[in-house]
Amino acid sequence: xxxxxxxxxxxxxxxxxxxxxxxxxxxxxxxxxxxxxxxxxxxxxxxxxxxxxxxxxxxxxxxxxxxxxxxxxxxxxxxxxxxxxxxxxxxxxxxxxxxxxxxxxxxxxxxxxxxxxxxxxxxxxxxxxxxxxxxxxxxxxxxxxxxxxxxxxxxxxxxxxxxxxxxxxxxxxxxxxxxxxxxxxxxxxxxxxxxxxxxxxxxxxxxxxxxxxxxxxxxxxxxxxxxxxxxxxxxxxxxxxxxxxxxxxxxxxxxxxxxxxxxxxxxxxxxxxxxxxxxxxx
Numbered sequence: 001x002x003x004x005x006x007x008x009x010x011x012x013x014x015x016x017x018x019x020x021x022x023x024x025x026x027x028x029x030x031x032x033x034x035x036x037x038x039x040x041x042x043x044x045x046x047x048x049x050x051x052x053x054x055x056x057x058x059x060x061x062x063x064x065x066x067x068x069x070x071x072x073x074x075x076x077x078x079x080x081x082x083x084x085x086x087x088x089x090x091x092x093x094x095x096x097x098x099x100x101x102x103x104x105x106x107x108x109x110x111x112x113x114x115x116x117x118x119x120x121x122x123x124x125x126x127x128x129x130x131x132x133x134x135x136x137x138x139x140x141x142x143x144x145x146x147x148x149x150x151x152x153x154x155x156x157x158x159x160x161x162x163x164x165x166x167x168x169x170x171x172x173x174x175x176x177x178x179x180x181x182x183x184x185x186x187x188x189x190x191x192x193x194x195x196x197x198x199x200x201x202x203x204x205x206x207x208x209x210x211x212x213x214x215x216x217x218x219x220x221x222x223x224x225x226x227x228x229x230x231x232x233x234x235x236x237x238x239x240x241x242x243x244x245x246x247x248x249x250x251x252x253x254x255x256x257x258x259x260x261x262x263x264x265x266x267x268x269x270x271x272x273x274x275x276x277x278x279x280x281x282x
């Protein structure tokens with residue numbers, strides 16, 4: 001089973017995306033299942049993990065509604081108002097009634113407080129996730145949030161934590177060594193996982209290729225091992241510097257080249273385990 005572990009859908013007519021500025025106007029339009037499914041089919045991808053894009057309950061409601069309609073949407077990473085624990089508790093009880101709800105994410109990189117995710121009230125809500133077995137995803141953005149992930153992993157050892165996009169490594173810069181150290185610290189905690197995704201949009205050049213991503217993927221494999229990594233396209237954000245086919249096929253080649261023999265786990269098996277999916281993706 002091949003799983004794209006990180007995709008988005010949005011329709012601003014239903015839910016605004018507050019992060020959508022003029023700089024990303026090329027993706028400032030609705031992207032729905034009818035846009036994504038042909039891309040998945042062409043690339044032999046069986047199912048996806050659908051991830052929240054806005055810190056709004058309406059965004060979660062939209063994603064869960066689409067997941068009910070589309071059998072190939074295997075899991076949904078939703079949003080919770082983590083800084084209001086009682087509200088989070090009530091909403092979490094509701095979300096857990098949806099069969100495809102699997103994880104929670106908040107756009108921590110958009111908060112004024114860099115360490116928002118380890119504030120007292122947020123920690124109280126995250127404790128609920130550990131208790132109920134819900135995965136917590138963190139859109140780590142280098143150089144911030146790595147230490148927070150380590151703190152969360154130590155405080156909540158039974159909580160599965162996923163670092164999105166490898167923490168947006170500073171590819172091709174002198175800061176990559178610092179990123180390596182920060183990622184290694186996260187990987188030392190056995191309940192932390194990471195996604196090989198969103199790397200093409202860390203580069204300014206349009207002519208990127210496999211070689212540009214080898215240092216980051218190699219480091220991820222060395223630190224996490226092939227059993228704690230998942231692959232995702234980050235579509236349609238990927239369109240800011242590429243397209244689905246190019247991103248997914250590059251990911252496939254990198255996995256085949258750097259982790260021979262582990263393709264099945266990296267391209268689906270690990271995601272199925274982390275998100276608790278059955279063999280048929282549901």
